[in-house]
Amino acid sequence: MAFPTHVRVYVVGGAVRDGLLGLPVQDRDHVVVGATPEDMTRLGFQPVGKDFPVFLHPVTHEEYALARTERKTARGYKGFQVYSSPAVTLEEDLVRRDLTINAMALAEDGTLIDPHGGQADLAARLLRHVSPAFAEDPVRILRLARFAARFADFTVAPETLELMRGMVAAGEVDALVPERVWQELARGLMEATPSRMLAALRACGALARLLPELDALYGVPQPAQHHPEIDTGLHIEMVVDQTARDGLPLAGRWAALLHDLGKGTTPAAAWPAHHGHEGAGAELARTASERLRAPAECRDLAVLAAREHGIVHRAGELRAATMVELFGRCDAFRRPERFAELLRVCAADARGRLGRRDDAYPQAERLAAALAAARAVDAGAIARACAPEQIPAAIHKARIEATRAALG
Numbered sequence: 001m002a003f004p005t006h007v008r009v010y011v012v013g014g015a016v017r018d019g020l021l022g023l024p025v026q027d028r029d030h031v032v033v034g035a036t037p038e039d040m041t042r043l044g045f046q047p048v049g050k051d052f053p054v055f056l057h058p059v060t061h062e063e064y065a066l067a068r069t070e071r072k073t074a075r076g077y078k079g080f081q082v083y084s085s086p087a088v089t090l091e092e093d094l095v096r097r098d099l100t101i102n103a104m105a106l107a108e109d110g111t112l113i114d115p116h117g118g119q120a121d122l123a124a125r126l127l128r129h130v131s132p133a134f135a136e137d138p139v140r141i142l143r144l145a146r147f148a149a150r151f152a153d154f155t156v157a158p159e160t161l162e163l164m165r166g167m168v169a170a171g172e173v174d175a176l177v178p179e180r181v182w183q184e185l186a187r188g189l190m191e192a193t194p195s196r197m198l199a200a201l202r203a204c205g206a207l208a209r210l211l212p213e214l215d216a217l218y219g220v221p222q223p224a225q226h227h228p229e230i231d232t233g234l235h236i237e238m239v240v241d242q243t244a245r246d247g248l249p250l251a252g253r254w255a256a257l258l259h260d261l262g263k264g265t266t267p268a269a270a271w272p273a274h275h276g277h278e279g280a281g282a283e284l285a286r287t288a289s290e291r292l293r294a295p296a297e298c299r300d301l302a303v304l305a306a307r308e309h310g311i312v313h314r315a316g317e318l319r320a321a322t323m324v325e326l327f328g329r330c331d332a333f334r335r336p337e338r339f340a341e342l343l344r345v346c347a348a349d350a351r352g353r354l355g356r357r358d359d360a361y362p363q364a365e366r367l368a369a370a371l372a373a374a375r376a377v378d379a380g381a382i383a384r385a386c387a388p389e390q391i392p393a394a395i396h397k398a399r400i401e402a403t404r405a406a407l408g
Contacts, residue, residue, distance in 0.1 A: 003043070007034040009064070010090060010105040010113065017101050020122055030064040031093050031105065034086045040064065052082040067093040091115055095131055098140045099147065103130045121157075128157035135163050138172040142184035145200035149191035156200060164204035173209045181210055182292045189253040192244055195237035202233075210292075213284045214257065216264035221272040228354035230272075232263045239352030248344055254298040255305035255345045256352075258285040262306065281306035301338060304330055305345045312346040315363035320404035323370045324396065332371055343367060366407070373406030374399040 003009060015028040032040070037053050045055035045064060053066040068084040069092050090105060090113060097103040100118040107113060116130050127144055134140050141164050148154060156164075167173065188197035198214075201207040208215040218233030229235050236257065243253045262281025263274045285306040289299035311318070311326060318326070326332075332339035347361040377398045386394045 003032075003035065004039065007032060007039070008090070008107070009033075010107055012094070012105045013097070013102050016104045016106050016112070017118070017122065019106075020104075020119060028062050030062065031067050031090060032064050033067045033088070033090050033093075035066060036086055037066070040066070053084050068096075069093070070096055096133060097130055098134060098137075098143055100126075100128050100130055101147075125151070125154045126157050127151075127154050127160065129160045129163060132163070134160070135167050135170075135172070138167060138176050139180060139184065141167060141173060141201070141204060141206050142176075142181065142188075145197040145206075146184055146188040146191065148200040149188045149194050149197035152193040152196060156203070161204060164206070168205040168209060173206050176210075178291060178293045182294055185210075185292070186250055186254070189240065189257065190244075190250060194240040194244055194253065194257075198237055198240070211288060213261045213264060213288050217260060220263055220266070222263070222274065223272045226353075228356075232260055235352060236260060238354070239349050242348040242352040242357065243345070246344060246348055248348065249341070251295075251298045251301045252341050252345050252348075254289070254294060255285075255301040255342075256348050258288060258302045259305040259309050259345065259349060261285055261288070278307050278310050297338075301341060301345070304338075304342050305349075308342065309346050309349055312343065312363060312367065313350060315366045320370070320400045320407065323367065323403055324374055324399045326367075327371055327374060327399075333375055336371060336375065339371060340368065369406055370403045373402045377402050 010031045010033070011028055012031045013029050015025045018025050037047065037055075040053070040055045041047065044058040046058065048054050048056055048063075049065070052068050055064045055066075056062070057064060066084045067088040067090060068082055069088055070082045094103045094105060094113070094115060100116045100121045102118070103114075103116045104118040105113040112119065117128075121128050127147055129140075144156065144160070144164070148156065185197075188194060191197070198207060201210065202215060202218065214233075214236065217236055218231065220232040221230050222232055222235065224230060227235055229238060239256045239259070240253060243256045248256070258281070260277070260281060261284035262277030262279065265280045265284075266274045266277060282303050285302040286299060289302055294302075308326065308330060311322075315323075327339070330339050330342065343364040347364050350361050350363075351357050351359055377395065379395050382394050382398055383391045
């Protein structure tokens with residue numbers, strides 16, 4: 001496909017960054033300088049941008065965006081006026097980007113264009129803003145925190161952290177819509193070291209605005225015999241990193257993040273004990289999930305984990321009847337796969353403690369075996385042999401007996 005001779009096309013952003021880091025390049029985004037929307041459609045590109053001119057290549061389906069600038073017009077991440085024209089230069093396009101490591105471009109002949117020192121910041125393992133315009137878009141705080149989770153050996157430049165604190169103080173983070181917050185938090189949780197996202201958000205004060213229930217856990221002590229790390233906030237960081245090591249899906253990672261919210265409501269006089277925190281935590285997990293418009297499967301698993309993790313940890317001492325009641329509360333007879341995810345979250349909770357990373361978690365195997373036995377009960381046969389009013393009690397009793405037999 002031949003562009004007009006006056007048009008220049010550059011690979012930009014993450015593809016350049018990851019290539020320089022020696023990482024696999026997932027997506028290649030392009031900036032087109034000197035073209036009009038009409039030029040692009042004439043060449044067969046499909047327009048997809050709503051707020052600015054972005055096109056998909058007709059064969060590769062990679063993104064090609066016309067070079068553009070933007071001007072802040074209101075609070076929040078949507079308060080921008082975008083300007084695109086063939087006269088906009090590559091340098092004008094790059095200066096509006098968030099971080100120096102994302103503000104590099106590759107020309108078609110392989111020449112690196114790096115006007116803001118992105119290559120040097122890659123070598124220094126530094127997350128640094130390109131220009132003061134960073135402060136105009138609060139989503140950039142979330143993006144930086146996500147990059148901190150992805151690149152565990154990078155640090156935030158002091159001047160960038162100070163800028164982020166100013167943004168939080170100015171109320172920019174409060175203007176973010178829940179859906180965008182969820183999108184960035186979810187992506188950060190799926191990175192290799194999610195705790196670093198939490199640390200970055202907390203360092204600038206954004207965590208207290210976005211997830212105050214979670215921020216409240218920092219500085220709250222736990223019993224040292226169960227939690228050698230003591231601090232509940234630190235424990236949460238260790239747990240979410242454990243979910244990443246264990247390869248949990250998003251719902252499991254979100255549930256792990258919220259499972260101990262109830263400890264933030266414990267009166268200081270009762271510390272370090274947190275009796276009954278599970279019930280309070282379940283409601284907080286539901287409220288936080290709904291406020292951020294989390295998907296139903298994430299919300300529901302978070303509520304289950306907050307409410308039931310304590311009893312799951314005590315599986316070795318539970319009677320068969322108590323187990324069957326647990327299965328019923330968790331809807332495990334109909335949703336065994338979700339109960340299995342709950343067990344993985346609880347295992348991560350148990351291992352997300354100082355010195356416990358490689359501990360066994362026999363509770364999961366015990367409860368999985370018990371559930372398998374209880375689910376094997378032929379409810380239909382029991383129903384055919386009983387009067388209608390006796391069916392629920394008969395099935396419940398049979399499940400208890402099957403569980404007891406399976407556990408010896």
